[in-house]
Amino acid sequence: MNSEMQLPDEQPALRMLPMPRDLNAAGDIFGGWVMAQVDVAGSIAAMRRTRCRVVTVAVNTFVFLQPISTQYLVSFYSRVARVGNTSITVDVEVYAETGYENTRVLKVAEAQLTYVAVAEDGSKKAIAAQ
Structure with a gap:
């Protein structure tokens, strides 16, 4: 188990509140x-950098550090x-937080994914230097 952090x-790229339909049989x-x-x-993150459509080509790594229960606000950085x-290639870290007065924050997953920039016709597109 991770210690609190x-x-x-x-700012997170995405922040979600999972709903009951997102639960498995163990809750x-x-x-x-x-x-x-x-x-x-x-x-x-990939679209902001490339300024074009991207498609996922690989999940290089994905590690679940601990389960996420309901009533956790989940943030994706x-x-x-x-x-x-x-x-x-983009690194993503996932944190879950719960509680109102005594907030707990836990890192629950981390991943690295690779995307390819795609032109309107579906072909690979060169990414402009920045």
């Missing part, structure tokens, strides 16, 4: 739900790790 200083949030939101958060000619 603070949220990162930057925890489905891992697939978390994975889908990680992909969305990663693609936001994404940062560009590498930019290639047509691909971009």
